[in-house]
Every structure is written in structure tokens, then in C-alpha cells.
Amino acid sequence: MIYDFFFKITGSNIIASIIQSLLPLFIFILPFALFAVWLERKVSAHMQDRLGPMRVGKHGWLQTIADILKLVQKEDIVPNEADKPLFNIAPVLVFVGSYAVFAAIPFSGAFIGSNIDLGIIFIIAASGFVVAGILMAGWASNNKYSLLGAMRSAAQIISYEIPTVLVVLTIIMITGTTNLFTLSEMQTGHFWNWMIFGGPNFGVAKFIFIPFMIMNFIIIYISTLAEVNRTPFDIPEAESELVSGYHTEYSGMKFAMFFLAEYANMFAVSAIVTALFFGGYQSPVGYLGNLFGAHWLIPIEQFFWFTAKGIFFVFVQMWLRWTLPRLRVDQLMTVCWKYLIPIAFVNLIIIGLITVL
Amino acid sequence: MALKTEEMILNMGPQHPSTHGVLRLELELEGEIIVGAKPHIGYLHRCFEKHCEAMSYPQVTPYTDRMDYLASMYNEFGYALAVEKLLGIQVPERVEYIRVIMGEFQRIASHLVAIGTYGLDIGAMTPFLYCFRDREKILSLFEQTCGARLLYNYIWVGGLSHDLHPDFLIQARDFIKYFRPKIKELNDLLTNNKIFIDRTANVGILPLDLAINYGISGPNLRASGFKWDIRKDDAYSVYNKFDFDIPVGKGTMGTVGDCWDRYYIRILEMEESLKIIEQAIEQIPEGDVTSAIPKRIKPAVGQVYSRVENPRGELGYFIISDGSVNPFRVKVKGPSFVHLGIMNELLKGYMIADVIAILGSIDIVLGEVDR
Numbered sequence: 250m251i252y253d254f255f256f257k258i259t260g261s262n263i264i265a266s267i268i269q270s271l272l273p274l275f276i277f278i279l280p281f282a283l284f285a286v287w288l289e290r291k292v293s294a295h296m297q298d299r300l301g302p303m304r305v306g307k308h309g310w311l312q313t314i315a316d317i318l319k320l321v322q323k324e325d326i327v328p329n330e331a332d333k334p335l336f337n338i339a340p341v342l343v344f345v346g347s348y349a350v351f352a353a354i355p356f357s358g359a360f361i362g363s364n365i366d367l368g369i370i371f372i373i374a375a376s377g378f379v380v381a382g383i384l385m386a387g388w389a390s391n392n393k394y395s396l397l398g399a400m401r402s403a404a405q406i407i408s409y410e411i412p413t414v415l416v417v418l419t420i421i422m423i424t425g426t427t428n429l430f431t432l433s434e435m436q437t438g439h440f441w442n443w444m445i446f447g448g449p450n451f452g453v454a455k456f457i458f459i460p461f462m463i464m465n466f467i468i469i470y471i472s473t474l475a476e477v478n479r480t481p482f483d484i485p486e487a488e489s490e491l492v493s494g495y496h497t498e499y500s501g502m503k504f505a506m507f508f509l510a511e512y513a514n515m516f517a518v519s520a521i522v523t524a525l526f527f528g529g530y531q532s533p534v535g536y537l538g539n540l541f542g543a544h545w546l547i548p549i550e551q552f553f554w555f556t557a558k559g560i561f562f563v564f565v566q567m568w569l570r571w572t573l574p575r576l577r578v579d580q581l582m583t584v585c586w587k588y589l590i591p592i593a594f595v596n597l598i599i600i601g602l603i604t605v606l
Numbered sequence: 607m608a609l610k611t612e613e614m615i616l617n618m619g620p621q622h623p624s625t626h627g628v629l630r631l632e633l634e635l636e637g638e639i640i641v642g643a644k645p646h647i648g649y650l651h652r653c654f655e656k657h658c659e660a661m662s663y664p665q666v667t668p669y670t671d672r673m674d675y676l677a678s679m680y681n682e683f684g685y686a687l688a689v690e691k692l693l694g695i696q697v698p699e700r701v702e703y704i705r706v707i708m709g710e711f712q713r714i715a716s717h718l719v720a721i722g723t724y725g726l727d728i729g730a731m732t733p734f735l736y737c738f739r740d741r742e743k744i745l746s747l748f749e750q751t752c753g754a755r756l757l758y759n760y761i762w763v764g765g766l767s768h769d770l771h772p773d774f775l776i777q778a779r780d781f782i783k784y785f786r787p788k789i790k791e792l793n794d795l796l797t798n799n800k801i802f803i804d805r806t807a808n809v810g811i812l813p814l815d816l817a818i819n820y821g822i823s824g825p826n827l828r829a830s831g832f833k834w835d836i837r838k839d840d841a842y843s844v845y846n847k848f849d850f851d852i853p854v855g856k857g858t859m860g861t862v863g864d865c866w867d868r869y870y871i872r873i874l875e876m877e878e879s880l881k882i883i884e885q886a887i888e889q890i891p892e893g894d895v896t897s898a899i900p901k902r903i904k905p906a907v908g909q910v911y912s913r914v915e916n917p918r919g920e921l922g923y924f925i926i927s928d929g930s931v932n933p934f935r936v937k938v939k940g941p942s943f944v945h946l947g948i949m950n951e952l953l954k955g956y957m958i959a960d961v962i963a964i965l966g967s968i969d970i971v972l973g974e975v976d977r
Contacts, residue, residue, distance in 0.1 A: 297735035393616050397638070397958065480729060481801055572795075574802045575729025577959045578638060 278351060282512040283313045285563060292567045323501035328391060331498065335389035339382050340499065340506035346378030347510040350517040355430045357530045357551035368429035369417055372521060373410065376476065379514070380406045383495050386507075390498035398494025401578055402478060408585045409475040409482075415593035416469040419600045420444060420525050423458070433529025443528040457603055461596050466526050468593050470562075473518035475581070477511065480570040482581055519562035523555065530555035613641055616958075620649050624727045624962050627972025631949070633961065640961065643953040645946050650976040658936040663689055663763055663903040666936060671757040673940065674974035676719050679712035679748070680916045682761035687842055688912035688923035689763045692905045700893035701765050702844040707778065707886045708748070708760065710879040714785075715744040716917035717872040717879075720969040724869055725796050727966035728805050733796045740788055743781055747774065764899040775887050782880050789876060797870060806869060807860030810952050810964035814863065820948045824919025824941050825871045826968060829855035830863035836915040848885045850878045865967040872969075904931050918942055918969060938977060942970040 287302070287310060294301025302309025327336055352375075353368040365371055380403050387399020421427055423444075424435055436442050445462050446455075475482035496507045523529060530551035537546060576584065614635045619625035628649035634642040654673060658666045670681040683705055690697065722737030745755045750771055752760040760767050796802055812822070817830045827834055835852040837845045853874035855867035905927040913922040919941030928934040945968050952964050 293731070297732050298739055299735065393614065483729070571732050573730060574725065574796070574799060574805060575959075576801055577805055577957060579957070580804055 277356070278348065278509070278513050278516075281516055282509050283317070285512045285515065285560075286313045286316070286508075288560075288564070289567050289570075292564065293571045296568075296571045317505065320501055320505045325501045325503065326498075328498050330391040332389040332391065335385045336498075337503075339386035339389060340496075340503045340510075341382075342385060343379050343382030344506045344510045344513075346376060346382055347514040347517060349375035349378065351513070353429060354517065354520045355433050355524060355529055356555050357548045364428070364430050366426075366428045369421070369427050369432075369521070369525075372429075372517075373414060373417065376514070376517070377406075377410070379510070386499070387495040390495070392498050395495050395497045398497070402495060404578075405478070405482065405581060406476050408582060409472040409589075412468050412472040412585065412589040412593045413476065415590070415597050416465045416472075417525065419461075419465055419597050422597075422601055422604050429524050429529070433524055433531060436528040437531050439533060443526065443531075443533075445526040458600070461600055462526065464592065465596055466522070468589050468596070469525070470522060472585070472589060473522060474566060474569070475585070477514040477518055477566075479515070479566050481573040481576050483570070483575055515563050515566055516559055519559045519566070520555070522562055523558040527558050618961065624723075625965065626723065626970055627975075629946075629965075629970070629972055629975070631961065631965075633953075633958070635958070638957045638959075640953050640956055640958070643950050643961070645949050647943075647946065647972070647975050650972050652977065654977040655936055655938065658933055660932065662931045663905075663933060666933065667762060668757065668759045671759060672973065673938065673977055674916065674918065674921075674942065674971045675756060676716045676971055677712050677917045678756065678758050679708045679761065680716075680914065681921065682758065683709050683843075684912065684914040684916065684921045684923055686761050686763050687914060688910055688925050689903065689905070691912050692908065692910040692925055692927060693763075693900065693903065695764055695898060695900065697764055697898045698893040698895065699844070699891050701895050701898070703886050703890040704766060704770060704895065705761055706843055706845065706848075707883055707890075708751075710882045710886075711744050711747065711778075713879045713917045714876050715741045717876050718744075720872055720917075720966075721792070721796075721869065724966040724969075725802075727962045728802055730796060730799075730802070733792060736788070736792065736795070740785060743784070747777055747781065750774070750777075762899055763903060765897070766895040769895045775890070778883060778887055782884055785880065786877075789873060793873065797873060803859050803866060805959075806865035806963055806967070808864050809860075809956065809960050810865045810868075810967060811861045812863040812868075812948065812952060816948070816951060817863070820951075821944045822919070822948065823944070824915065824917070825875060826868055826919065826945055828853065829868040829871045831855050831857075836913055836920060840913070842912075842914060844886075845882075847889065848882045850881050853878065865963050868967040868969075902931070904929070913939070916941060918971070918974075919945065938974075940974040940977065942972070942974045943977075946970055946975055 290301045290312070291308070293299075302312035305311040305315050327333055350372050353365055353371050355364075355368075383402045383406075384399050387395045387397075387402070390396075420432070424432055426432055426435075436444060445466055446459060496504060499507060532550060532554045536550050537543075539547070616633045616635050617630055618633055619630040620628040625631065630646040630649070632644040632646060633640055652672070654669055658669060661669070667682055667685060670685045671678040673681050686705075718737040718741040722734040722741075725731070725733035725737075748758060748760075749755045751774060752758050752768055754760075812826065812830050814830045814832055817827050817832070822830070823834070823836075831854055833852050833854050836842070837850075838852055853871055855862050855871055857864070857867060858870070859866045907927060907929045909924070909926045911922060911924045913920050915921075920939065921941060922939035924935070924937040924939070925933050926935040948968070949965070952968075953961055956964065
């Protein structure tokens, strides 16, 4: 484990914890956000018969860095009528919420920020922080568009947490653990051991599970899309209606914080879906490390598989964003309360019955 | 004791991404529900009509370009027809055909902007860029013909500034061949999308009696189910020589006259325009396009009202001549201005998200509203 490694080197558990908690930020979230913003622009461009950024670096791969540099240099504007303390705390809070989620995500067998037993519950709780931040941002900006965006966002995120939690509950019922690390370890072996294919158990139950698992996956994917405010659920920041929703009044680095949090969140929810349904960091086919007898290679391979799966789901999110129009607020709530939640409940009951039997 | 609440006033615009220009809508909100809407216009007023009084007749043509900047060709077309009617001159047949071809190309280009930005308003960005890609091809055609991409000054009183360039007809045929499948692609991507239908069907229903009372014309009137098109019902130029349909709203996805109908009418009209262009290309005669241009335009004392079917509706020019080289008065009846009047009736009871959907489906151009 990373923590033990740094503990041995530095001999101090405080320094080891600090390094361990900063590590995901610098080796993962920041580079990922830079990459994801570039990817989003490229994906959208190629879907729309354009080239996208081409000037800064080969195929514009340095474009995001240039953008960040521009944002850093910008004047930090706080509106006169804004509630200044709240206005300043809000982006930090949003970022903390999405960053805290990364603590419990198992990137590979040897690298999990904090191996807490309540992993998945912790993630759901921590992502709830984001709502508070968004509400604060909307209220403190003293702008009607921001307020409308924030209200929509709060309603949306809270509503969609219910189907997410229901799906997570079914997984907990089957596996009997809330620890994401254990959950990933259970899905070891080949891809037919992944939860989407009925999990590691054998027999008839596995095949009965499959359709329900696929349904569960669709529900959780839709609701996570809504939780990170992506199209078709990007109502809080609907630029054609609310200019840009709760972060209308933000500029410079504070805006960048919201932006970074959004992309970090995109990966976080993809990571949850991966960990719950697609074997977490487990390779679908086996490890090169085992083949060559080089066991140090396995964690690196696992990290690769986890990132690859995560980025695939991020890519699907982008794909949807550039294809679909946006729902209206009431339609969004209809989808959640009239369709997703009842279906999730039925799933929960049926899977519960199967597990008991 | 009930809690005292009051409506929130939200100024949508003039700086707002989807008011299609500098329109300010003063919305009275009850939560997200609209209680009242008041459009405020005039942010783009350029005294077009007053300016015309100080200009000679040919000098007015560039001004008409700048009214409805998405349908410049058609504005010139209407103006030229009005002045020709005032002068009582006949233009060569080739000129008429070229005018029709250009006008219909302009209609497609204008509808592409309407459809694309409508997708953008609903939240789909990709169809917008597809539409602009295709519109670009039409603009290149215009550019090769008259040198300008947006404000052409091409259709003059009595003729045209240039004849078609030699490759024009071939390129126009190529465009028609290229564009037909693209309409199908657009239908797959946007028109029949479930979310798009949910957002637009049964929203912003404009009943026929209300539409007629407010003087709505063009696609918006036809979407409400009334078959009225000046190209057919009061045919001008050579439109009576072509065979084309006038699509009307049928309420396929919801109620007749809803946003989806208004959107879909434009898609159908693009196909009809393609038909007209195809026939015009086949029939176009040879001739000199500048022969009938008068050296000096000095109409006799009198007045004329002439109207054409612009991409947005009925575009009328009322010109009074006092016998001098300058018009005494040029009054424009613009469709966008008339259509904007209905906003208050249409918006009541819908949500903020629907404001954008309804405003987009009415398809206004603020340059023409304010003039």
C-alpha cells in the first residue's frame, strides 16, 4: 500500500497521510481534468465535422494548459452585491466534495486513498457536499439566473441520489460488503465474474441476475449522469436558458474550480459504475504480470484497466452530451420519480428475494 | 396565515445567449412558471425607414439587406418588385428565374439557421453545426455569384448586378444532390428525437384564430393549419410556373400549431424549395440580366404596396413617391415584428425553459424587428 510505503520512507504517519491524500490530486485528478477537457473538445469537434483545437501543440493537446494559464491570470471579479464569504467558499466546497470522493476509489490493488469499510456509502455522502456548494454559489451570486440554476441543481441532485442509492443497495445485498476494495477483489478473474454478468457466484442465480444487473446499470448510469449535470440533464447550467446557471458570476480561478470539479465528478461517477459493475480495477482477460511472473507489474496493469474503463464511461458521457437535447425541469423529475425510482425498487425487491432464496 | 409571496421579475436579455439578438423579455415569474411576458425592442434600431427618404431608389437596396440579415436576398427581391411595380417596368425572364433561384436558396439558408439555432436552444449543439456547415455551401454559391456572403446588393431594381457565373448551375445541382440526404440525417438526429419531441410537442400552441387575429404569416401561420403562401395565393415573379406544395401543420406529435409543428414546417419547406430550384434550373432561359435596369429612377407621383413570401412570412413594402429621385416614404411590414407581438399570449403558463423553445420556434430576426 502507498501509505505503508511512505510511512517507511518518512517515518512519520502525518507526512505519509498528507502525501497519500495529495497524491490522487496531482497524479490523477489534475492531469485527468486537463486530458478530459481536451478530449471533450476533440470529441465534440469530430462529431460536428470540425477539427477542434489544433494550434497549441500537436492536435492542440496543450490547449487546456494554455486555457488554465489564461484563467490564472484573469482578474478575480466578485460582484458588488454578492455575499462575499459565501461566494468565495462555494467553489472550494464544490471542489472538496468531488475531491473527497476520490479518497475511497480503488484505483488498483495497491492504491486506494483510504480503505474504509463504508467506502461506497462514504462516496455517496461526500458527493452530497456538492449540492451545498452549488446552492451557496447560486445564492451568494445574487443573480436570478444563478439562483434558478442552483435551485434546479439541488432538486435534481437530491432526487437522483435516490435511484443511485437503491442500485447500490442491491449490490450491497448481493455481495454483503460496502467496501469498494473488497468488492473489486470479489470480481477478480475474467470478465464473466463482473457484477454486470451476475457477479462471482455460480449456478442458476448468476443467470437470473444478469437482466436485473443490466437494468441496474442503466438506472445508475442515467442517475449519475444527472448527478454530474451532464446532458441530457444539464438543466442547472443550461446555457441557452440560464446563461450558465450557478456559476454565471464566477470568473478566473474560481470558475476553474467549478470546471475542475465537474470533470473530476465525471470521472468519479464513472469510477463508481466501474467499481460496482465492471470489475473495478480487474483486468477482463488476465494479467501480463502473471504471465511473465513479474508481480510488481500487476498493480500498474490494474491502474491502467481502471483508468481505461473510467475514461470509456467518461467518453460515453461526452458522446451523449453532443448528441442529445436537454430535458425540461419537470420532465427531468418525471424521469426520476415515475420511472427510475419505481424500477429500482422492483429490482431491489426481486434481487433481495433471489438472494434470500 | 398565508405567507406573502410576490412574483419575480426576470429580464431575459438583451444580453442573453438565446434571445436571437438583442431582445429583452421582461418575464414575470411565479417560481419557474411565467405569469406575464413583455417584449422590449429597439436595441438595434437604425432608422432604416427614415434613412431611405434621403436616398435614391437604388441606394435603398443595401439597406434592405441589413434588415433581415438572414434573408437579405429576399428583402432585395421584395424591394425590387415593389419599385418595379411603381415604375411599371417588366424585367427579362432570365432575371426572374435567377431571382427565384436565389430567393429559394436564401430560404433554405435562413431555415437552416432557424432549425440549427432551435436545436441549440433545446440543448442539442451538434445539429446546429451541421446546419451551419450546409448553409456555408449556399453562402459560397452566393459569394461566387456576387462577391458577398451575407449582404449581397445583388437584386437591383430592374435586374441584377451580375449574371450567374458559368459554373453556378452545375454547383447548384450538386448542392441539391448533396443536401437531400442531409435533411434525412437532420430528421434522424433531431426531429424524431424523443427528448426533442417531449420538449416541443404540445408546447406554445398557437390556435389558428389567434394567429389570424395577430396577423401571423409564413411558416408560423401554416403550422397552425392554414394553407396560405403568397408564392401561390398571390403569385409574383415566375412562381406560378413551378410545381410545389405548401406544407401545413398537422399536429403529428401533439397539437396543431405547437412548437414541433412550427419546426417541422421549416424542414418540409426546405424540401419544397429544393424542388423549386430544380425546376428553375431546368427551365432557365438565356438573356441579358442588366438590360432592363433603368438609368435614372424617377417614378411618377403615386404609391404602391407589394408583398412577398420571405422565409419568415409576409414581407411587404409600402412606397410613396412624390415624383423626385428619392422615395417620400418606405414603410416595411416585417414578419418578425408582427410575430413578436404574440409572445405575451403564447408564453403565459409555460416554464422558463419553454420561453426559449417558443421564442426559437417563432424564428425572429431582431435586425428586422427594429429596422
